[in-house]
Amino acid sequence: MMTVLERINAELGELSKEVQKSLVRVSSGERGEGAGTIWHAEGLILTNAHVVLNDDIRVTLPDGVRKKATLLAMDRELDLAALAVEAWDLPTIDLGSSDSMQAGEWVIAFGHPWGVNGAATAGVFIGQGRTVQERPQWGREWLAVSLHYRPGHSGGPLVDVNGNLIGINTVMVGPDVGLAVPIHAVKRFLKENLNSI
Amino acid sequence: MAEVIQEMSAGLAKLVEAAQAVVVRVDGRRRLSATGIVWSEDGVIVTANHVLRRDNKLRVGLADGSKIDAELIGRDPTTDLAALRIKSAGLETPNWGKPSDLQIGHIVLALGRPGKSVQATLGIISALGGTWRTPAGGQVENYLQTDVIMYPGFSGGPLLSVEGSVLGLNTSAIRGVSVSLPTTTLQRVVESLLAHGRVRRGYLGVGIQAVKLPQSLVEELGQETGLLVVSVEPDSPADEAGITLGDTILAMDENVIEQMDDLLAALGHERVGTETMLQLLRGGEKLERSVKIGER
Numbered sequence: 001m002m003t004v005l006e007r008i009n010a011e012l013g014e015l016s017k018e019v020q021k022s023l024v025r026v027s028s029g030e031r032g033e034g035a036g037t038i039w040h041a042e043g044l045i046l047t048n049a050h051v052v053l054n055d056d057i058r059v060t061l062p063d064g065v066r067k068k069a070t071l072l073a074m075d076r077e078l079d080l081a082a083l084a085v086e087a088w089d090l091p092t093i094d095l096g097s098s099d100s101m102q103a104g105e106w107v108i109a110f111g112h113p114w115g116v117n118g119a120a121t122a123g124v125f126i127g128q129g130r131t132v133q134e135r136p137q138w139g140r141e142w143l144a145v146s147l148h149y150r151p152g153h154s155g156g157p158l159v160d161v162n163g164n165l166i167g168i169n170t171v172m173v174g175p176d177v178g179l180a181v182p183i184h185a186v187k188r189f190l191k192e193n194l195n196s197i
Numbered sequence: 198m199a200e201v202i203q204e205m206s207a208g209l210a211k212l213v214e215a216a217q218a219v220v221v222r223v224d225g226r227r228r229l230s231a232t233g234i235v236w237s238e239d240g241v242i243v244t245a246n247h248v249l250r251r252d253n254k255l256r257v258g259l260a261d262g263s264k265i266d267a268e269l270i271g272r273d274p275t276t277d278l279a280a281l282r283i284k285s286a287g288l289e290t291p292n293w294g295k296p297s298d299l300q301i302g303h304i305v306l307a308l309g310r311p312g313k314s315v316q317a318t319l320g321i322i323s324a325l326g327g328t329w330r331t332p333a334g335g336q337v338e339n340y341l342q343t344d345v346i347m348y349p350g351f352s353g354g355p356l357l358s359v360e361g362s363v364l365g366l367n368t369s370a371i372r373g374v375s376v377s378l379p380t381t382t383l384q385r386v387v388e389s390l391l392a393h394g395r396v397r398r399g400y401l402g403v404g405i406q407a408v409k410l411p412q413s414l415v416e417e418l419g420q421e422t423g424l425l426v427v428s429v430e431p432d433s434p435a436d437e438a439g440i441t442l443g444d445t446i447l448a449m450d451e452n453v454i455e456q457m458d459d460l461l462a463a464l465g466h467e468r469v470g471t472e473t474m475l476q477l478l479r480g481g482e483k484l485e486r487s488v489k490i491g492e493r
Contacts (some may be wrong), residue, residue: 016302119324
């Protein structure tokens with residue numbers, strides 16, 4: 001009989017392996033280095049606008065293949081960018097929703113903190129909305145999570161315990177609070193800019 | 198309601214309770230004590246090198262509250278490990294785990310004993326990898342990164358799996374990332390410290406700097422860089438072999454030397470005392486010199 005801890009452990013291991021399949025590396029310019037999330041199988045990749053520093057964008061797919069990417073749409077205000085690479089049948093993460101997330105639920109972020117490839121970091125969901133205590137002037141929609149984003153996490157997936165995508169890792173605001181762009185904001189961004197979905 | 202969380206919570210508490218006897222306090226610096234792990238039942242303790250700011254007046258605090266004077270067996274600054282001995286018998290020892298059983302996402306606990314009682318923090322395995330080299334040149338067999346928060350004094354403590362086995366020794370967190378030294382590295386370093394009081398390394402006696410090679414050589418050799426010799430210590434193995442300032446090291450036996458790391462890797466303990474062929478570039482000409490690798 002496995003203990004609850006061992007079962008949780010095994011599930012977290014499996015979940016991480018799944019999510020990592022849709023995690024890419026994005027580099028642009030001399031210092032632009034971040035993560036990206038495969039949005040659909042035919043090469044649409046999502047990342048943060050602050051990762052994209054110039055037109056020379058390269059995406060490293062999970063299998064190590066490096067591809068040139070084109071910028072489809074970018075919104076500096078939302079801090080989102082949509083990229084396209086020539087690839088097909090890429091693995092995607094099931095989309096979740098942050099609407100039903102409650103404070104205290106577990107979330108896991110994936111990225112390349114300080115250049116370490118495909119690392120996982122766990123924390124709990126703090127809350128969501130437009131008002132972020134640490135940044136009252138922002139007025140954008142955010143998910144707040146108690147985990148440590150590092151340089152290299154930006155643009156990577158934030159998932160719930162089912163492994164479903166609920167946000168895009170974006171920025172730290174204070175020593176222990178990370179902010180992610182919620183998935184409904186990403187969908188709206190793609191709809192307005194690419195007429196997708 | 199909340200049965201799983203309760204069971205998990207109780208399970209974590211049980212793990213800490215079961216493992217706390219192998220977690221000891223180490224007093225080796227002012228103000229802030231650190232943590233160590235019991236290595237053997239006859240009193241060997243392993244800890245982080247950087248928490249021992251002195252060589253004597255070291256003390257170890259056991260789980261039962263007793264404080265015992267400790268003697269330094271040896272240190273390896275390159276891996277940030279040190280071993281101590283206390284006069285004690287019948288100590289409880291850890292179950293050692295292997296990194297091969299681990300996956301990214303697995304739950305782990307970091308334990309520390311900077312004070313009287315054991316302390317714990319919870320996290321997951323963030324990243325796993327193969328052999329790497331510390332900035333100080335020490336070899337570590339596996340890369341093991343977690344998101345556990347390391348409180349002050351946690352250095353030298355164990356990283357615990359949910360099966361209750363010790364996966365590694367936590368060194369200080371660098372840039373908010375916690376790195377642990379895996380059991381294979383602990384085993385190798387502690388055994389060397391017990392046998393020699395230090396970790397043996399090969400020694401050449403040169404100061405070096407990586408430099409780009411001329412394009413013609415890049416094509417001929419298939420390597421981009423070599424190591425320019427910028428200093429030679431008098432009477433060192435390099436000096437005796439006739440290596441001089443301005444030589445560029447290209448290879449050591451079959452090992453191509455492009456970066457500092459390559460040379461460090463080629464100067465492992467197994468090389469000590471062996472005759473090794475160095476390929477050099479001097480004034481645009483390739484030449485070979487035989488060097489008897491020394492020891493440091």
